[in-house]
Amino acid sequence: MSRSGLLLRQVAYEQKLYWRSPSSAVFTFAFPLLLLVIFATLNQTENIRSLGGVRCNQYYVPAIVAFGVISACYTNLAIALCFRRDSGVLKRIRGTPLPPWVFMGGTIGSSLVVSILLVGLTTAVGVLCYGVTFPGRWGALLLTLIIGAFCFCGLGLAMTTVISTATASPAIVNGVLFPLLFISGTFYPVTPASILGKIASVFPIRYFEQAMFAAFDPRVTGSGIEPGPLLVMFAWGLGAVVVAVRRFRWEPRRS
Amino acid sequence: MAAIKVAGLRKSYGPVEAVKGISFEVAEGEVFALLGPNGAGKTTTVEILEGYRRRDAGSVSVLGMDPEGGGSRLRERIGIVLQECGFEELLTVGEIVKRQAGYYPSPRPVEEVIDLVGLADKVSARVRTLSGGQRRRLDLALALVGGPDLIFLDEPTTGFDPAARRNAWDLVKGLGSLGKTVLLTTHYMDEAQYLADRVAVIASGRVVAEGDPKSIGGRDSGTAFIRFALPDGLVLSTLPVAAKLDGDIVVIETAEPTRMLHALTGWALERGLEFQGLTVTRPSLEDVYLELVGK
Numbered sequence: 246m247s248r249s250g251l252l253l254r255q256v257a258y259e260q261k262l263y264w265r266s267p268s269s270a271v272f273t274f275a276f277p278l279l280l281l282v283i284f285a286t287l288n289q290t291e292n293i294r295s296l297g298g299v300r301c302n303q304y305y306v307p308a309i310v311a312f313g314v315i316s317a318c319y320t321n322l323a324i325a326l327c328f329r330r331d332s333g334v335l336k337r338i339r340g341t342p343l344p345p346w347v348f349m350g351g352t353i354g355s356s357l358v359v360s361i362l363l364v365g366l367t368t369a370v371g372v373l374c375y376g377v378t379f380p381g382r383w384g385a386l387l388l389t390l391i392i393g394a395f396c397f398c399g400l401g402l403a404m405t406t407v408i409s410t411a412t413a414s415p416a417i418v419n420g421v422l423f424p425l426l427f428i429s430g431t432f433y434p435v436t437p438a439s440i441l442g443k444i445a446s447v448f449p450i451r452y453f454e455q456a457m458f459a460a461f462d463p464r465v466t467g468s469g470i471e472p473g474p475l476l477v478m479f480a481w482g483l484g485a486v487v488v489a490v491r492r493f494r495w496e497p498r499r500s
Numbered sequence: 501m502a503a504i505k506v507a508g509l510r511k512s513y514g515p516v517e518a519v520k521g522i523s524f525e526v527a528e529g530e531v532f533a534l535l536g537p538n539g540a541g542k543t544t545t546v547e548i549l550e551g552y553r554r555r556d557a558g559s560v561s562v563l564g565m566d567p568e569g570g571g572s573r574l575r576e577r578i579g580i581v582l583q584e585c586g587f588e589e590l591l592t593v594g595e596i597v598k599r600q601a602g603y604y605p606s607p608r609p610v611e612e613v614i615d616l617v618g619l620a621d622k623v624s625a626r627v628r629t630l631s632g633g634q635r636r637r638l639d640l641a642l643a644l645v646g647g648p649d650l651i652f653l654d655e656p657t658t659g660f661d662p663a664a665r666r667n668a669w670d671l672v673k674g675l676g677s678l679g680k681t682v683l684l685t686t687h688y689m690d691e692a693q694y695l696a697d698r699v700a701v702i703a704s705g706r707v708v709a710e711g712d713p714k715s716i717g718g719r720d721s722g723t724a725f726i727r728f729a730l731p732d733g734l735v736l737s738t739l740p741v742a743a744k745l746d747g748d749i750v751v752i753e754t755a756e757p758t759r760m761l762h763a764l765t766g767w768a769l770e771r772g773l774e775f776q777g778l779t780v781t782r783p784s785l786e787d788v789y790l791e792l793v794g795k
Contacts, residue, residue: 261595333584334587341646
């Protein structure tokens with residue numbers, strides 16, 4: 246079988262595993278949708294003064310779209326790979342001729358498929374149910390989605406290298422993620438000049454939210470592509486991939 | 501030609517030296533067992549041969565390749581059954597074997613392999629519904645589906661009930677008769693004896709004996725034991741040879757059982773005596789093993 250055929254097949258098996266697993270389907274797929282419905286319903290009539298009176302949901306929907314990608318890539322990959330490492334599944338794969346990059350490519354490809362579905366669904370729900378404007382800037386949406394998936398898949402893979410056992414993985418993965426989501430303004434705008442805003446500006450989530458917001462923002466003219474934030478995300482992704490490639494473990498920690 | 505050549509192999513984990521200079525060779529088509537207690541260095545040795553671990557010293561050749569640089573080219577030709585290893589529980593038996601087959605350039609037919617290991621009626625069952633014995637058979641199916649020349653089995657029957665062990669043994673015997681080279685590790689003497697053409701006994705990171713399981717450690721040529729019940733009215737000292745008493749059983753240790761038996765039975769016939777419960781035994785593989793590993 247050709248390498249690309251093998252990669253596609255690997256993505257298909259990863260998809261099978263993803264949808265059959267209640268924990269990934271519920272926590273990484275349904276959770277962003279649930280958050281969207283809760284926040285968008287709560288804030289249907291509100292405006293955000295700090296952002297020039299833009300409607301709350303015009304802010305939340307892109308933020309939750311970005312969160313969906315983070316959930317499908319970073320959260321899902323890091324936790325699922327730690328469990329598969331602990332059970333010996335990764336060690337077994339390593340004993341076959343399957344090139345490691347094809348295996349990794351399969352998990353990343355599958356995360357990308359889930360990301361695209363989540364982005365599509367959250368955008369559709371936002372536009373149809375909550376009156377959010379999407380000005381049809383597909384280029385900006387797609388580019389932000391792809392660079393975001395790259396960045397957060399890389400971070401998910403890198404995260405597995407600092408987690409020792411699978412049982413610890415949900416706590417560590419979410420324990421790092423949620424504080425950053427809050428200070429990066431996913432659930433409420435955080436002024437960049439504030440202390441929290443300054444801390445958040447070191448990490449990639451804030452830039453992801455910013456780039457996604459711009460793709461949806463009706464006041465923006467032009468392509469809606471934000472080169473600065475996308476570049477920061479790309480750099481984080483690259484750094485994470487370097488760490489993951491150098492330090493990735495296929496075997497459970499020796500007791 | 502040798503399928504596996506190991507010379508002067510050493511491996512330490514931190515301050516602990518797990519393998520202290522192991523050497524052995526496995527011929528093509530041979531079933532070879534590494535026999536030893538837990539912690540002897542068996543798994544470390546096998547995992548170096550499989551390419552999972554780097555060695556500290558020594559030379560290793562597996563199918564003519566160094567497993568440290570063998571990569572996919574080596575892995576295409578070997579099948580691995582690890583000591584304890586999970587599956588993707590949510591795939592079915594058929595799916596997981598089919599996926600594995602796709603990793604190899606010339607796999608065996610998926611159905612044939614599932615049939616061979618006796619899981620035909622489980623093809624569409626999720627892996628998580630399988631019993632312990634069925635999982636081990638799935639392990640073997642995954643190791644075989646790539647059509648390997650060499651198969652590694654790390655403690656293939658540990659934790660099995662007697663019937664499941666028998667089944668697994670028949671499967672491994674079958675591999676041998678297919679002309680596959682098999683390297684297996686075990687701490688069961690009877691397993692090594694039943695399955696292996698040759699055995700190396702490992703203790704504390706060293707090979708302490710190597711050979712045919714029938715003759716290893718001088719089992720076939722060393723000391724034999726003649727035992728019988730001491731006939732009524734006799735005392736030990738009246739026997740024509742040196743003997744010890746174990747309860748009311750006479751035990752005679754000898755390097756020449758034929759000559760000794762002749763002298764004894766001649767003496768008994770002259771006196772019209774019958775030795776009740778007369779036996780001549782060699783040390784069992786277990787006796788040899790326990791002596792070799794210093795227990």
